Amino acid sequence: RGATIPVDGKVLAGDGSINQSMITGEALPVNKHPGDTLIGGTSNIESNIYMESTCANPTNTVLSKIVQLVQDAQSNKPPIQAVADTIASIFVPIVVAASVMTLFVWVLLLKTEVVDIPEDKGDWFLFALMRAVSVLVISCPCSLGLATPTAIMVSTGVGASLGILYKSGMALEMVGKVTAVVFDKTGTLTQANPRVVRAEVFGSGDGNPGEGEITSGLLWRMVASVENLSEHHLGKAILNFALEKANESIENLAAVRDFEAKTGYGIKGVVNRIDVAVGNERWMKLQGIEIPSTASKFCSEFCENGFLTVLVGIRKEVVAVIGISDVPQRDAHALVEWIKSKGMRTHMITGDTSASAHYTASQVGIESECVHAEALPHDKIQLVQRLQEIGHKVLFIGDGINDAPALAQANVGVCVSRGTDIAMESADIVLVKSGSLSDLVTVIDLSQKTIDRIKINFAWALLYNVISIPIAAGILYPAFHFLLPPVVAAFAMGCSSTSVVISSLLLKRYKKVELNEHRFSAETEMQYLSTQPSIGQVDTKIDIDDIDASGFVR
Numbered sequence: 001r002g003a004t005i006p007v008d009g010k011v012l013a014g015d016g017s018i019n020q021s022m023i024t025g026e027a028l029p030v031n032k033h034p035g036d037t038l039i040g041g042t043s044n045i046e047s048n049i050y051m052e053s054t055c056a057n058p059t060n061t062v063l064s065k066i067v068q069l070v071q072d073a074q075s076n077k078p079p080i081q082a083v084a085d086t087i088a089s090i091f092v093p094i095v096v097a098a099s100v101m102t103l104f105v106w107v108l109l110l111k112t113e114v115v116d117i118p119e120d121k122g123d124w125f126l127f128a129l130m131r132a133v134s135v136l137v138i139s140c141p142c143s144l145g146l147a148t149p150t151a152i153m154v155s156t157g158v159g160a161s162l163g164i165l166y167k168s169g170m171a172l173e174m175v176g177k178v179t180a181v182v183f184d185k186t187g188t189l190t191q192a193n194p195r196v197v198r199a200e201v202f203g204s205g206d207g208n209p210g211e212g213e214i215t216s217g218l219l220w221r222m223v224a225s226v227e228n229l230s231e232h233h234l235g236k237a238i239l240n241f242a243l244e245k246a247n248e249s250i251e252n253l254a255a256v257r258d259f260e261a262k263t264g265y266g267i268k269g270v271v272n273r274i275d276v277a278v279g280n281e282r283w284m285k286l287q288g289i290e291i292p293s294t295a296s297k298f299c300s301e302f303c304e305n306g307f308l309t310v311l312v313g314i315r316k317e318v319v320a321v322i323g324i325s326d327v328p329q330r331d332a333h334a335l336v337e338w339i340k341s342k343g344m345r346t347h348m349i350t351g352d353t354s355a356s357a358h359y360t361a362s363q364v365g366i367e368s369e370c371v372h373a374e375a376l377p378h379d380k381i382q383l384v385q386r387l388q389e390i391g392h393k394v395l396f397i398g399d400g401i402n403d404a405p406a407l408a409q410a411n412v413g414v415c416v417s418r419g420t421d422i423a424m425e426s427a428d429i430v431l432v433k434s435g436s437l438s439d440l441v442t443v444i445d446l447s448q449k450t451i452d453r454i455k456i457n458f459a460w461a462l463l464y465n466v467i468s469i470p471i472a473a474g475i476l477y478p479a480f481h482f483l484l485p486p487v488v489a490a491f492a493m494g495c496s497s498t499s500v501v502i503s504s505l506l507l508k509r510y511k512k513v514e515l516n517e518h519r520f521s522a523e524t525e526m527q528y529l530s531t532q533p534s535i536g537q538v539d540t541k542i543d544i545d546d547i548d549a550s551g552f553v554r
Contacts, residue, residue, distance in 0.1 A: 152173065
């Protein structure tokens with residue numbers, strides 16, 4: 001108990017509760033019984049189990065295959081060619097040619113006496129040579145070369161001050177071109193912290209399940225008392241909820257006699273001479289507790305919404321049904337709406353069940369046709385590849401080992417702060433601050449502002465050269481007798497480079513975009529979640545090839 005599964009295998013004896021979130025992304029643990037498969041790297045959080053290895057070659061384990069997928073994706077990621085370098089490589093020979101042509105034209109004009117120069121301007125050849133030199137001096141390929149790196153340098157510094165780490169300027173530049181955002185569910189869109197999101201209490205009469213009246217407060221006090229002795233990780237969620245409903249503290253809970261816990265089933269005990277059982281339907285049947293139609297109805301409804309269902313039995317009668325689920329991040333819905341407002345597609349992919357995936361998607365505003373459930377790591381990378389094949393620039397945001405291949409394959413991979421080491425290594429951008437998705441808005445908005453600033457820098461650098469080079473060549477002399485000395489041309493060239501740097505420094509004035517987040521108390525949040533529409537049983541085993549060019553499923 002509490003150990004990490006060393007290698008892929010299967011259960012020989014014992015019942016355990018395995019946390020597989022690092023591989024499958026499931027927020028809730030999976031109960032394992034003899035004969036069930038185990039994945040190396042996952043952890044056993046309850047009871048002792050005996051296992052045998054089914055993988056003779058360590059390179060064939062699920063975890064090893066994920067690492068291989070990451071390496072393949074990183075080696076196949078295409079580099080972005082620097083536009084500034086391309087322009088500069090063409091610009092320099094053009095300027096040299098323009099300077100030579102200036103010298104030739106002025107020599108021709110002066111020798112043929114089409115244009116006369118005063119005697120104080122010196123020899124005609126020296127006059128022509130000065131114009132050619134002025135063209136070389138005033139031209140500024142430096143401003144073109146500085147347009148991109150200065151803006152990216154300033155933006156990466158601004159991002160770092162806001163808790164966003166860019167591993168390269170390439171990542172910051174690419175975010176501004178993203179057309180599709182793919183979210184992992186557990187730990188990214190959700191809090192990865194299961195909570196009681198709905199509870200229904202019923203019985204004979206007004207909370208009276210049998211011998212003597214049991215009020216709602218007393219019911220939850222008894223539930224809290226038995227759950228206080230449970231070692232199951234979901235017991236804490238039920239305990240906290242029950243304490244809040246009963247308005248009690250742990251110190252004031254009643255003593256429990258004859259406590260018993262069975263992995264994969266539930267717990268029971270005697271509180272104030274009243275039998276209390278908390279667990280699943282199989283546990284209720286083992287205790288000889290009949291499940292009424294009302295309870296079955298709520299169980300079915302909860303399951304359709306992807307909740308883990310827990311029953312409460314008092315005096316051999318089911319009196320309450322509890323729904324446990326992973327709660328979305330408070331700013332998830334506002335984030336998705338903001339991304340949509342920018343014209344980007346949003347997708348969600350998860351290893352969790354289809355019902356749970358659709359329920360979460362309905363709360364955060366992602367269309368059901370863009371939900372991909374029960375996905376393994378290779379399914380995630382295939383989704384990213386498919387979107388790229390139909391022309392999308394993909395941003396993938398996740399936090400787990402199972403997300404690492406997709407993070408590496410995506411045009412931009414973003415990892416949240418609580419992500420695993422391999423996920424952070426695979427990602428291009430890391431969000432340092434925890435507990436908020438709003439930094440993704442900053443990632444996208446800052447990148448777009450940077451691209452806009454780079455375009456302004458390019459436009460200014462090109463405009464400067466287009467105007468200044470003809471003036472330096474002496475195009476105004478025949479009509480206005482105006483000449484630009486080489487010394488002035490050199491000063492103008494320096495000002496051009498400086499102006500581009502100053503333009504990039506204006507990015508330091510960037511103001512973070514604030515989302516209108518929903519802020520709920522725990523009780524209000526539970527009521528909010530309980531009012532969300534039921535999604536129902538929907539088959540979301542979607543073929544990656546069924547995605548059309550718009551990003552939706554055909």
